Structure formats: C-alpha cells, structure tokens
Amino acid sequence: MIYSVIVDISVSEIDRIFDYKGEGYQVGSRVLVNFGNRKTEGYIIEEKLTTTCPPEKLKEIICCLDDFPVISPSLIELGSFMREQYHLRWVDVLRLFIPAEMRKNRVKELFKNQATLTDDNIDNILASLKSSAHKQRDLVTFLYKNGATLTEKLNAQFGNSALQSLVKKGFVTLSPVAVRRKPYSQLQVDNQQERTLMPAQQIAVDAILSSNGGKFLLHGVTGSGKTEVYLTVIERLVKQGKSCIMLVPEISLTPNMLRQLRQRFGDTVALLHSGLSTGERFDEWLRLKRGEAKIAIGARSAVFAPLSNIGAIIIDEEHDSSYISDFNPRYNTIEVAKYRANQSGACLVLGSATPSLGSFYDATHGKLQLLSMPDRINKRPLPTVEIVDMAMETRLGNRSIFSNTLKERLDETLKAGNQAMLFLNRRGYSSFLMCTKCGYVAKCTDCDVSLTVHREDNQLKCHYCGKHFYMLDQCPSCKEHSFKQGRIGTQQVVDLLSHMYPDVKVLRMDADTTSTKESHGKILQAFGNQEAQILVGTQMIAKGHDFPKVTLVGVLDGDQSLHHEDYLATERTFQLITQVAGRSGRDVVPGKVVLQTYTPTHYCLQYASRQDYNGFYKREISLRQASQFPPFAEIIRILYQGESEQECIDQLTVHFADLCNLKAECEDAFFYLDKMRCPLKRAEKKFRFQILLKVAPHQVDTLLPQIFFICDNKTKSGVQIFVERNPQNLS
Numbered sequence: 001m002i003y004s005v006i007v008d009i010s011v012s013e014i015d016r017i018f019d020y021k022g023e024g025y026q027v028g029s030r031v032l033v034n035f036g037n038r039k040t041e042g043y044i045i046e047e048k049l050t051t052t053c054p055p056e057k058l059k060e061i062i063c064c065l066d067d068f069p070v071i072s073p074s075l076i077e078l079g080s081f082m083r084e085q086y087h088l089r090w091v092d093v094l095r096l097f098i099p100a101e102m103r104k105n106r107v108k109e110l111f112k113n114q115a116t117l118t119d120d121n122i123d124n125i126l127a128s129l130k131s132s133a134h135k136q137r138d139l140v141t142f143l144y145k146n147g148a149t150l151t152e153k154l155n156a157q158f159g160n161s162a163l164q165s166l167v168k169k170g171f172v173t174l175s176p177v178a179v180r181r182k183p184y185s186q187l188q189v190d191n192q193q194e195r196t197l198m199p200a201q202q203i204a205v206d207a208i209l210s211s212n213g214g215k216f217l218l219h220g221v222t223g224s225g226k227t228e229v230y231l232t233v234i235e236r237l238v239k240q241g242k243s244c245i246m247l248v249p250e251i252s253l254t255p256n257m258l259r260q261l262r263q264r265f266g267d268t269v270a271l272l273h274s275g276l277s278t279g280e281r282f283d284e285w286l287r288l289k290r291g292e293a294k295i296a297i298g299a300r301s302a303v304f305a306p307l308s309n310i311g312a313i314i315i316d317e318e319h320d321s322s323y324i325s326d327f328n329p330r331y332n333t334i335e336v337a338k339y340r341a342n343q344s345g346a347c348l349v350l351g352s353a354t355p356s357l358g359s360f361y362d363a364t365h366g367k368l369q370l371l372s373m374p375d376r377i378n379k380r381p382l383p384t385v386e387i388v389d390m391a392m393e394t395r396l397g398n399r400s401i402f403s404n405t406l407k408e409r410l411d412e413t414l415k416a417g418n419q420a421m422l423f424l425n426r427r428g429y430s431s432f433l434m435c436t437k438c439g440y441v442a443k444c445t446d447c448d449v450s451l452t453v454h455r456e457d458n459q460l461k462c463h464y465c466g467k468h469f470y471m472l473d474q475c476p477s478c479k480e481h482s483f484k485q486g487r488i489g490t491q492q493v494v495d496l497l498s499h500m501y502p503d504v505k506v507l508r509m510d511a512d513t514t515s516t517k518e519s520h521g522k523i524l525q526a527f528g529n530q531e532a533q534i535l536v537g538t539q540m541i542a543k544g545h546d547f548p549k550v551t552l553v554g555v556l557d558g559d560q561s562l563h564h565e566d567y568l569a570t571e572r573t574f575q576l577i578t579q580v581a582g583r584s585g586r587d588v589v590p591g592k593v594v595l596q597t598y599t600p601t602h603y604c605l606q607y608a609s610r611q612d613y614n615g616f617y618k619r620e621i622s623l624r625q626a627s628q629f630p631p632f633a634e635i636i637r638i639l640y641q642g643e644s645e646q647e648c649i650d651q652l653t654v655h656f657a658d659l660c661n662l663k664a665e666c667e668d669a670f671f672y673l674d675k676m677r678c679p680l681k682r683a684e685k686k687f688r689f690q691i692l693l694k695v696a697p698h699q700v701d702t703l704l705p706q707i708f709f710i711c712d713n714k715t716k717s718g719v720q721i722f723v724e725r726n727p728q729n730l731s
C-alpha cells in the first residue's frame with residue numbers, strides 16, 4: 001500500500017505530500033519516516049494503490065507512533081479546506097489537531113501503581129498476619145473497604161514498609177493504572193437547581209433542536225439567559241448520543257462556563273486550552289478522542305476537538321476578535337466551525353448580546369437564522385447608563401480619572417454592601433514615560449512601541465513583545481531627571497482606590513495578574529465570594545461574567561478604542577461598552593453604569609448607553625455600505641515582515657506589480673489596492689509593510705487563488721509573507 005505523508009517540518013519548501021510504502025497503517029496516524037538523511041515524524045493523510053514516485057526511491061514507513069490514528073478523516077478533510085481557504089502549510093494545519101507536546105512524544109498518559117487485595121476474603125489475610133502488625137492489618141482493612149488504591153496514597157497513610165511486606169507475602173498486588181490530570185480540579189461546583197426555561201429560551205431551544213443542522217444567531221441582551229439555552233441544547237444532544245463543542249472567547253471565561261458545564265454534565269466535559277499544563281491538556285484531549293468525554297469547552301482551538309458525531313457547535317460571544325487567529329496559522333474560527341458543522345450535520349449556534357456586524361448582516365439576509373431574546377430574565381431592567389463628560393469635569397477642576405458622579409456612585413454602592421466593577425482597557429501603571437525637557441519617549445528596542453510603566457516591579461515593559469527594561473531616572477537623550485507619565489493603567493487605578501477607600505478590598509484582573517495557570521479562576525472566585533468589593537480590570541472582565549452583587553460598572557475611558565483609524569473601531573467600542581455595562585444589575589437590585597468620555601455625543605456611545613443594538617446596527621451598516629467596508633467588501637492584507645527593511649520593500653514591490661496587473665484584468669472586482677508601512681512599523685526586530693486590497697465579496701473566491709499564487713513568488717528568503725482575509729487587527 002502507498003501512503004501520502006506530511007512530514008512534520010514547517011518550511012514552505014517541504015510543504016507537499018511525500019509518498020511512502022508500508023502495510024496495515026491507518027489514515028490519520030502519526031508515523032516515523034526517513035526523510036532526507038534523518039528520521040522524522042509525519043502524518044498519513046491518504047492511502048492509495050499507486051504512486052508516481054520511482055520504486056527505487058520509495059521508502060518504507062518505519063513505524064506508527066501511537067496505538068490509534070491521532071487525526072480523524074473528517075479533520076483531515078477540514079485541514080484540506082483550511083489549507084486552501086487560508087493558504088496554510090499542511091503541517092501547520094495538522095499540528096492544530098493534536099496536543100502540541102504529543103509531537104516528539106513529549107507527553108504520555110500518566111501511569112501510577114495501584115494496590116489490590118489478592119483475596120476477597122479479608123479474614124483469611126488477617127488470620128495470616130501477626131496481631132502486632134498493626135499497620136499491615138489497617139492497610140488490608142482499608143483496601144477491603146475502599147477497593148484498589150494508589151500506592152502513593154497508601155504509603156502516605158501507612159508507611160512504605162507495610163505495603164512492601166504485604167506485597168512480598170502475596171496478599172497485595174500492584175498494577176499500573178492511568179491517572180487523569182484534571183484541570184481546575186479545585187473548582188467549586190454547587191448543586192444545580194432545576195430550571196424551567198423562560199418562553200424566549202424555550203423558543204430558541206426548540207428552533208435549534210428541531211432544525212437538523214441549522215445555523216443560528218442567538219441575539220440576546222446581557223442577562224437574557226443565553227447560557228441556559230446552550231446548556232439545554234447540549235443536554236438534549238448528549239442524551240441522543242451526540243457530542244458538542246462549546247467555545248468561549250477567552251481563557252478568563254472558561255472557569256465560569258466550565259463550572260456550569262461540570263455542574264450539569266460532570267466528567268463528560270473536557271477542557272481544552274493553552275493555559276493548561278501539558279499533562280492536563282493531553283489527558284483532556286485523549287478523553288475526547290476516546291469518547292470518554294463528549295463535551296469540549298475551550299477557547300478557539302477547541303473547535304478542533306477530536307470528537308465524532310458532533311450535534312452542535314456553540315460559539316459564545318461570537319463577535320469577539322479572538323475567534324480570528326492573527327498569527328500563523330491564521331484562520332477564522334466561525335468559518336471553520338461552519339465547515340465542521342456541515343460535515344457532521346451539526347447545528348451551529350452563534351450567541352452574543354452584540355453580534356458582529358457581519359453576523360447580523362448574515363442573519364438579515366437568511367444566511368443565519370435569527371433568534372432574539374430582547375429581555376433580561378424575569379424582565380429585570382437593563383442598567384441605566386450615565387454619560388459623564390470628562391472635558392466638563394476638567395473644566396470644573398477635577399483632574400482625577402474618577403469623575404464626581406463615579407465617586408458618588410461608588411460611595412453609594414459600597415455603603416449598600418454591593419460590588420462594583422471598574423473597566424479600563426490599559427494594563428500597567430501608566431502608558432508611557434516622557435522626558436519633560438526634550439520630549440524623549442522610552443521605546444522598545446525591538447518594536448515601534450512606547451514602553452509601559454510597571455510599578456510593582458518598577459520596570460518598563462513592552463506590551464507587544466513582553467521585553468522588560470530598567471526604569472529610567474535620567475533621560476538618555478538630554479540627561480534631564482524629570483519625567484511625565486502617560487495615561488493611567490489598571491495598576492494605578494488600584495493604587496488610587498486604596499487611598500480613596502483604605503478599608504475596601506480591591507482585586508485586579510488583567511494580563512499581569514493572570515499569568516499563572518489558574519489565576520483567572522481564583523480572582524473570579526474570590527470576587528464571586530465577595531472577598532473584595534471592587535474588581536478593576538481590562539477587557540477580561542467585560543464579558544460573560546455573572547456576579548449578582550455587582551450593581552455598578554464604571555467605564556473609566558470610554559474613548560479608548562473609539563478613535564482608532566481602523567474601520568472596526570466603532571463596532572468594537574460599542575460591543576465593549578454594551579458588554580461591560582451588562583455586568584451590572586444582574587440580580588434584584590437594578591444596575592447602574594457610569595460611562596466617562598470626552599466625546600459624550602458620539603453616536604456609538606449614545607447607542608451603547610441605551611444598549612440599543614438595532615439602532616447602532618442600522619447606522620453602522622449604512623456607513624459600511626457607503627464606504628465599502630465589510631460585509632460589503634472583503635479586506636485582504638498581505639503582510640511583509642523582515643529584519644532588512646530593503647528586502648521587505650523589494651519583495652513587496654514584486655508582488656504589488658503583479659497585483660496591479662491582476663487589477664487591470666478585472667477592474668470591477670477591486671475597490672482598492674495600495675501599499676504602505678504598517679501602522680506598527682517594527683515589531684520584534686522586524687520591519688513591517690503591507691499591501692491592502694478591498695475586493696467585491698462575490699469575486700473573492702475567484703480572486704483569492706490568484707492572489708495566493710502571486711504571493712507564492714518569494715524572491716527574498718528573509719521576508720515572511722502572510723495573507724490575511726478580513727483581519728481583525730490592522731496594526
């Protein structure tokens with residue numbers, strides 16, 4: 001038999017299929033093969049009877065590396081789709097489908113010894129033991145009562161020698177068992193109370209379950225009970241023997257969703273995300289692969305969960321930009337999920353209080369079925385939003401980041417024993433350090449990014465590449481000792497609060513406080529248990545969380561993302577503010593929101609303050625149409641990165657000429673074509689340039705292969721080229 005193998009080496013020159021011969025292998029297996037003059041891993045993606053490879057050159061597969069095929073045929077098919085759609089290398093796609101450390105066998109199942117009694121009749125054993133051998137007798141009794149037990153536990157309880165003696169005497173045998181490394185094993189799981197669905201929830205559930213592979217947009221305001229819809233759908237499908245995938249946008253949201261899933265489904269739930277330990281990730285993956293777990297939950301990569309017979313793929317907070325991968329391999333999770341759902345006739349449910357404009361447009365044009373839940377559970381009111389004009393505050397002499405209104409509301413909230421969340425999408429202490437004399441701004445040596453001041457370890461940090469630098473006490477340029485700091489970050493907000501409210505406990509949640517594995521869960525649990533009254537955080541706190549005691553949300557800088565040049569800026573800001581406002585007043589006490597801004601009349605903030613999605617949608621979609629932006633055009637960006645500026649320019653110039661020719665051939669398909677430096681000019685020592693194209697949506701499928709073909713012409717080996725379709729980040 002001939003097998004088509006993709007070798008596990010990620011360079012463009014090797015991105016093709018190599019044929020090997022062998023007998024009895026299965027498609028999807030990870031195998032060891034001779035490649036060049038070394039041995040390397042590879043994946044079988046096809047078996048066939050003939051090959052064009054001359055017989056004397058055809059090598060034999062050395063062996064299979066696992067006792068099961070690691071990639072299913074349907075995932076191979078998905079891989080082939082992604083490869084064409086996103087212009088990816090085979091191997092980069094295949095690597096998405098298995099735990100990273102499985103390659104090169106860096107992770108295995110964990111086996112531990114367990115002890116079992118050899119005789120069911122405990123009296124026989126006890127009669128043969130001396131009455132003075134207390135520990136041995138206790139151990140035997142323990143095993144009799146508890147059944148097979150891990151030796152490490154027995155050794156801790158009864159000492160090593162007791163167990164060894166019993167083994168020697170033949171009363172106990174030891175055998176290896178696989179032990180599961182379970183993520184978030186400490187997560188509090190309460191008893192799940194039975195719930196009757198509200199009418200709107202029932203309608204949504206019925207529509208989804210009766211659809212037989214339908215595609216839905218569940219548009220429900222914050223607190224409308226979308227989660228309950230997801231859980232009910234999953235429950236029904238799992239009862240029918242199907243499996244489900246549930247995606248949440250960020251790792252910070254997984255503990256919360258995981259808790260709810262475990263409450264209802266116990267160990268049939270497996271968690272997949274990059275924040276787990278190697279062993280945990282592998283074990284969770286294996287449980288899904290073996291069918292021991294039927295429900296996969298995680299961030300975007302969980303869309304590749306090794307499940308068969310999928311009944312539903314649910315994407316919560318579908319508008320979130322994290323669903324679009326912006327590094328290699330670049331892909332759009334929602335498109336991937338659609339393909340996977342089609343493969344297995346599964347339903348696709350996209351849920352959000354603030355759907356992406358594209359999804360809502362699809363829903364109004366019949367590509368998605370719209371399900372609306374316009375009310376909060378029990379008709380609880382949406383929070384009332386007060387917009388505070390910060391320019392006015394300054395004029396009135398208040399230069400603090402807290403407006404007087406926000407201070408008043410905070411006082412009231414704390415006095416009433418309720419909780420508040422303060423949102424500021426800027427971590428660190430302050431956003432830059434500038435010399436007051438010469439205007440020098442501290443920048444990263446590798447990136448075109450100003451450094452953020454961090455007070456906790458008194459360092460300057462690059463938020464792009466993570467590099468740390470010593471704090472400056474003297475300007476390197478003019479030797480002056482006086483500095484001005486940039487805009488306030490979350491660290492400083494916590495500092496200020498501790499002076500304003502010395503007795504109030506404040507928690508902070510941002511990338512700096514959540515670098516360890518389970519820290520998200522711990523902070524959220526502490527806040528949920530009311531160990532603190534105020535939670536300060538970045539966009540990590542904006543979505544999904546449901547804290548009944550939170551009655552006040554403060555948006556400290558409502559303008560932060562609004563004035564980017566990016567066409568997505570208004571949509572993003574609307575989503576973020578609506579989402580974060582939605583954390584307030586989710587229980588009996590009505591919620592309040594204070595939205596601080598320098599542009600109080602901006603339509604985006606006005607609609608967000610009324611949480612009027614439909615109003616915002618109408619206005620924004622007509623702007624997009626008039627200016628030819630998605631969904632009325634597809635944006636394609638070709639990104640060039642390299643350490644040599646000239647090489648980048650040379651490479652770009654070659655492609656640009658070809659693209660101009662292409663444009664001349666089909667003028668009406670192109671709305672725009674130009675080349676430029678990226679807004680972020682340099683990152684991680686590499687210069688960055690881009691070609692931007694806007695093309696007609698109905699032409700994109702014919703144009704893309706031609707664009708890919710042009711970009712395959714690589715003349716400069718030191719330049720990385722990436723083609724991105726509708727990138728979420730144009731920096």
Ligand code: ADP
Pocket residue numbers: 195196197198201220221222223224225226227228377546586
């Ligand atoms: P969303 O995801 O839409 O923001 P959630 O799913 O978090 O909303 O639900 C909001 C609140 O309403 C939660 O506290 C949830 O427990 C509660 N809830 C949801 N469905 C019901 C129901 N059918 N009956 C009573 N309470 C419900």
Ligand code: ZN
Pocket residue numbers: 444445446447449462463464465466467684
């Ligand atoms: Zn940097």
